[in-house]
Amino acid sequence: xxxxxxxxxxxxxxxxxxxxxxxxxxxxxxxxxxxxxxxxxxxxxxxxxxxxxxxxxxxxxxxxxxxxxxxxxxxxxxxxxxxxxxxxxxxxxxxxxxxxxxxxxxxxxxxxxxxxxxxxxxxxxxxxxxxxxxxxxxxxxxxxxxxxxxxxxxxxxxxxxxxxxxxxxxxxxxxxxxxxxxxxxxxxxxxxxxxxxxxxxxxxxxxxxxxxxxxxxxxxxxxxxxxxxxxxxxxxxxxxxxxxxxxxx
Ligand SMILES: NC(=O)c1ccc[n+]([C@@H]2O[C@H](COP(=O)([O-])OP(=O)(O)OC[C@H]3O[C@@H](n4cnc5c(N)ncnc54)[C@H](OP(=O)(O)O)[C@@H]3O)[C@@H](O)[C@H]2O)c1
Numbered sequence: 001x002x003x004x005x006x007x008x009x010x011x012x013x014x015x016x017x018x019x020x021x022x023x024x025x026x027x028x029x030x031x032x033x034x035x036x037x038x039x040x041x042x043x044x045x046x047x048x049x050x051x052x053x054x055x056x057x058x059x060x061x062x063x064x065x066x067x068x069x070x071x072x073x074x075x076x077x078x079x080x081x082x083x084x085x086x087x088x089x090x091x092x093x094x095x096x097x098x099x100x101x102x103x104x105x106x107x108x109x110x111x112x113x114x115x116x117x118x119x120x121x122x123x124x125x126x127x128x129x130x131x132x133x134x135x136x137x138x139x140x141x142x143x144x145x146x147x148x149x150x151x152x153x154x155x156x157x158x159x160x161x162x163x164x165x166x167x168x169x170x171x172x173x174x175x176x177x178x179x180x181x182x183x184x185x186x187x188x189x190x191x192x193x194x195x196x197x198x199x200x201x202x203x204x205x206x207x208x209x210x211x212x213x214x215x216x217x218x219x220x221x222x223x224x225x226x227x228x229x230x231x232x233x234x235x236x237x238x239x240x241x242x243x244x245x246x247x248x249x
Contacts (some may be wrong), residue, residue: 009034017092025217030060068119090120098153136179172237188243210242
């Protein structure tokens, strides 16, 4: 993974939720292509391990701990600690097990919305204007297939991801004219530990997906890098599905 490719040479990239799962693949892929990556999450030990792995391969990375469910002050602290960034990947998210709407507590609603919607909202508000002042940048939000289609007992999680897709489009209108491109990736099931632990839930849906399989984290990361990079220079407000074709059928 030595950074011999210069697609993101010297660009600073903050990847939230990069202590585990998809975020690790995104952080490693950006670092392998020359970016200086700020790895973030709550778990310092896992964050330090990701940073060590990137550095061992010749890449550049630092860890900043942050709990994105803890409110505005914590989000602002992360934005300040990250410094001026050219790329923001709003990846951190919490999945909720399928539950009838009537059984979703207000506490669970607020917890999901804090991490999945309010944190990326506040982080983008903190970083996108500075990107614009420096001449441009890119934000990639991680949405979900569940934000594009309905799902039985999935109202809580799905609605947070639909909000992420909606924010992507409004922010494209707001920040695009200043050179900040805002796009989203909408993954279907990804073979992360989280999805593999929920195999009982994920397994049956694979039969409905044209590719008949989950995406690898690396396949989703490739789409994130495409949207973050100059090959997507005139792509604004897109929600790119990486779902084996699920949203199409
Ligand atoms: N896996 C899938 O099948 C799938 C499908 C579609 C979309 N997605 C989306 O893809 C993104 C990544 O999912 P994943 O499967 O990689 O999840 P994951 O394995 O559970 O990892 C989630 C990451 O987010 C971080 N995180 C969670 N809560 C946080 C908080 N309060 N503050 C800061 N960081 C927090 C975790 O770090 P710490 O534990 O260190 O805080 C971890 O690094 C999410 O937005 C998810 O909704 C996933």
